[in-house]
Amino acid sequence: MSDxxxxxxxxxxxxxxxxxxxxxxxxxxxxxxxxxxxxxxxxAGVNADYYTRLEQGRERxxxxxxxxxxxxxxxxxxxxxxxxxxxxxxxxxxxxxxQRDVVSPALRQLMDGYPNTPAFVLNSALDILAGNxxxxxLYSPFxxxxxxxxxxxxxxxxxxxxxxWERSSQATVANLRQAAGLDPDNxxxxxxxxxxxxxxxxxxxxxxxxxxxxxxxxxKQLNHPDVGPLTLTYQAFDVRDAPGLQLVIYHAEPGSPSAxxxxxxxxxxxxxxxxxxxxxxx
Numbered sequence: 001m002s003d004x005x006x007x008x009x010x011x012x013x014x015x016x017x018x019x020x021x022x023x024x025x026x027x028x029x030x031x032x033x034x035x036x037x038x039x040x041x042x043x044a045g046v047n048a049d050y051y052t053r054l055e056q057g058r059e060r061x062x063x064x065x066x067x068x069x070x071x072x073x074x075x076x077x078x079x080x081x082x083x084x085x086x087x088x089x090x091x092x093x094x095x096x097x098x099q100r101d102v103v104s105p106a107l108r109q110l111m112d113g114y115p116n117t118p119a120f121v122l123n124s125a126l127d128i129l130a131g132n133x134x135x136x137x138l139y140s141p142f143x144x145x146x147x148x149x150x151x152x153x154x155x156x157x158x159x160x161x162x163x164x165w166e167r168s169s170q171a172t173v174a175n176l177r178q179a180a181g182l183d184p185d186n187x188x189x190x191x192x193x194x195x196x197x198x199x200x201x202x203x204x205x206x207x208x209x210x211x212x213x214x215x216x217x218x219x220k221q222l223n224h225p226d227v228g229p230l231t232l233t234y235q236a237f238d239v240r241d242a243p244g245l246q247l248v249i250y251h252a253e254p255g256s257p258s259a260x261x262x263x264x265x266x267x268x269x270x271x272x273x274x275x276x277x278x279x280x281x282x
Contacts, residue, residue, distance in 0.1 A: 014037070064085065064090040114249065115132070128148065133270070141160075141224065149172050150195075153203045154200060160223055173211065219233050
């Protein structure tokens with residue numbers, strides 16, 4: 001990872017905006033995409049040389065007020081603004097607890113209590129640590145179903161499974177970017193990001209965009225080879241007794257074709273488990 005994280009972030013977000021996006025007229029030929037540094041400085045009300053030093057890493061300690069002004073100028077949403085403050089050290093000190101990738105028996109029992117909806121537990125690197133039977137059936141096209149980022153970018157099944165692969169891939173990278181900002185020394189995250197950057201040009205391009213987003217609630221359009229299209233909504237919940245872990249629960253609209261497809265998927269999964277276990281002992 002770069003040692004100029006804040007500068008890289010500001011540069012990436014600047015390059016993603018056009019003058020018309022911020023109500024400015026465009027003059028002259030632009031050698032590179034996005035706003036000019038001077039334009040960002042004007043929008044934020046800061047000195048252009050000072051802003052240049054921020055991007056280049058020669059100035060690394062902007063005030064919270066300056067970062068708020070830059071966030072408004074760059075049209076950063078809540079997650080991206082918090083990420084900028086985290087990189088600059090102007091957010092409240094975040095001391096990540098040592099993450100233990102252990103799913104308690106009580107949480108496993110809770111997930112198993114949702115037989116009609118997929119439920120699984122993720123760590124900050126998007127490793128799937130545990131899931132109920134329907135989650136296993138949902139992700140059965142992947143071998144192995146071990147990490148959402150690896151499955152999205154490196155598993156051939158990913159592009160068929162995610163109906164809107166581009167949207168899903170962008171969200172996945174944005175989740176990892178937020179996690180890396182909160183815990184930049186996390187060894188699992190570092191290794192995962194290095195592997196994905198080396199092996200996937202798509203991941204590398206999205207990683208350079210510095211988009212940041214937390215996993216909370218969203219809709220998913222999936223294609224499952226056993227039951228066809230699925231439209232699901234997920235909710236993500238922090239596991240309070242295991243910092244860094246999240247419980248993710250998928251939901252289909254009651255009575256919808258997707259709900260019926262999930263029910264069929266559960267039946268198919270149960271049949272396969274019974275076949276794999278063999279006939280009961282007599």
